[in-house]
Amino acid sequence: MQNEIKKKVNLFGKTGKIIVTVLLVIVLVGGAAAGVCAVFLANLPDDAVSVSVSGKAKIHMEESLMGILVRSMVDSFAYEDISQPGLSDMGDIADVLPEDTEIKINLSIQGADYTSATIHSDGETKYIEAGTDEFTYEIDNIVKVIIGGIVYIAAAAFSLFVLRRLFKEFEKCDTPFTDAVVRKLYAFAFSLIPVIIIASVAESMAEALLTPSGGISFHLNCGLVIAFVVTICLCTIFKYGTGLQQESDETL
Amino acid sequence: MGHIVLRLDRVMADRKISLNELSEKVGVANVNLSKIKNGRISAIRFSTLAAICEVLQCQPGDILEYERD
Numbered sequence: 001m002q003n004e005i006k007k008k009v010n011l012f013g014k015t016g017k018i019i020v021t022v023l024l025v026i027v028l029v030g031g032a033a034a035g036v037c038a039v040f041l042a043n044l045p046d047d048a049v050s051v052s053v054s055g056k057a058k059i060h061m062e063e064s065l066m067g068i069l070v071r072s073m074v075d076s077f078a079y080e081d082i083s084q085p086g087l088s089d090m091g092d093i094a095d096v097l098p099e100d101t102e103i104k105i106n107l108s109i110q111g112a113d114y115t116s117a118t119i120h121s122d123g124e125t126k127y128i129e130a131g132t133d134e135f136t137y138e139i140d141n142i143v144k145v146i147i148g149g150i151v152y153i154a155a156a157a158f159s160l161f162v163l164r165r166l167f168k169e170f171e172k173c174d175t176p177f178t179d180a181v182v183r184k185l186y187a188f189a190f191s192l193i194p195v196i197i198i199a200s201v202a203e204s205m206a207e208a209l210l211t212p213s214g215g216i217s218f219h220l221n222c223g224l225v226i227a228f229v230v231t232i233c234l235c236t237i238f239k240y241g242t243g244l245q246q247e248s249d250e251t252l
Numbered sequence: 253m254g255h256i257v258l259r260l261d262r263v264m265a266d267r268k269i270s271l272n273e274l275s276e277k278v279g280v281a282n283v284n285l286s287k288i289k290n291g292r293i294s295a296i297r298f299s300t301l302a303a304i305c306e307v308l309q310c311q312p313g314d315i316l317e318y319e320r321d
Contacts, residue, residue: 250294252258252284 006174013170020164024157031153038146041139049139055112055132063126105130113212135212145209148202155198159191177241185238189231196224254320258288258296263308263315278303 099119107114107130114130121127166184170176203219264274275282280300287293301312308315 247295250287250292252280252288252293252296252300 009173009176010171013167013172016167017164017171020160020167024160024164027153027157027160031150031157034146034150034153038143038150041146042143044139046139051137052134053137054134055114057107057109057112057114057128057130059128059130060125063121063124111211132212137210141209145202145206148198148205152195152198152202155195159188159195162188162191175245177238177245179242182235182238182242185231185235189228189235192224192228192231196221196228199224254318257317257319258293259315259317260285260288260304263310267308267310269308274304274307277307 099121102116102118104115105117107117107128109130112132115133117128117130119126119128162184166181166188169178169181169184173181199221200219203221204216207219208216260274264271271285272282275285278285278300280303301315304315305312
C-alpha cells in the first residue's frame, strides 16, 4: 500500500511538472511577444498612430423620477456653477439646468466620466445626453504599460519555474514529507510576493495611463494573496509531517 | 540521561543467524535492521520486538540494554 501511495505522489509530481512546463512556455512566449510589440511601438514616430476615443451616454426618465433615478444610476453628479447652496435633490436640479444647451457637468457612470451634457424635454420625459472628453492613447503610455506587463510576466515565470522544481521533487521522492519539499514549498510561497506587488503596480499604472480619468488607485490581486497564505499553511503542515516521517523512519 | 541500545548482533551471533535470515523471518526489511548498527533507530514497535524475540528465542531484556551517558 505504501508503494501505491508513493506511485500516486510520483505521478502527481510528473503530471504537475508537465502542466507547469506548458504554462511556463506559454508565459515566456507571451512575454517575448509583448517585448517585440513594445520595441516595435517604441520605434514608431510619435505621430505614426493616434487613437482617440470618446463615449456617449443617454439617460431618459420621467421628470418626476429624475432625482431618484439619477441618484441610483450614477456614481456622482455635479453641475458646475450651481449657485443654490445645499442643493441635493436631483428634482431641484432638473428645474435649474438649462435645456437644449450643452453644459459642463461631472457625471460618473460605471467608472466613465462624462463632462458635457445636453438636456431635452419631451412632454414629461427628460433626456440627458452626456459625452466624455476625447481621450487619446499615447504610444509612450502604451509602451510603458506593456513594459509593466513584461515585468509581471517575468515575475510570474519565475514563480512557475519554482513551482516546477517542487513538482519535480514530488516526482522523484519516496515520501512527500522531506526537508527538500518543505524548502521548495517555502520558495514557491515567497516567489508569489513579487508577483503580487508587481501585479498591483502594473494594474495601477495601466489605469493611470490608459483611462480618461487618469487617477491612480491601489489594486490588490486577492487570489494571489490567498494562494500565498494557503501555501504558507501547507509549508507548516509539511514541516510537521517531515518530523513525523523522521520518527517513523527511525522506528523499527 | 542515558540511552537504550539494541544488542541484536550479540544475540544473532549466539544463535548463529544472519541479518538476511532474521529480516526474512521477522518481516522487516534488511535495510531497516541494518540501521540498528548505525544508531539510526530511535524507537521499536512492540510487534517488531515480539517478532524478533520469537525468532531469536530470547527475552526483550536480552536485546535491550540501558547505557548511561
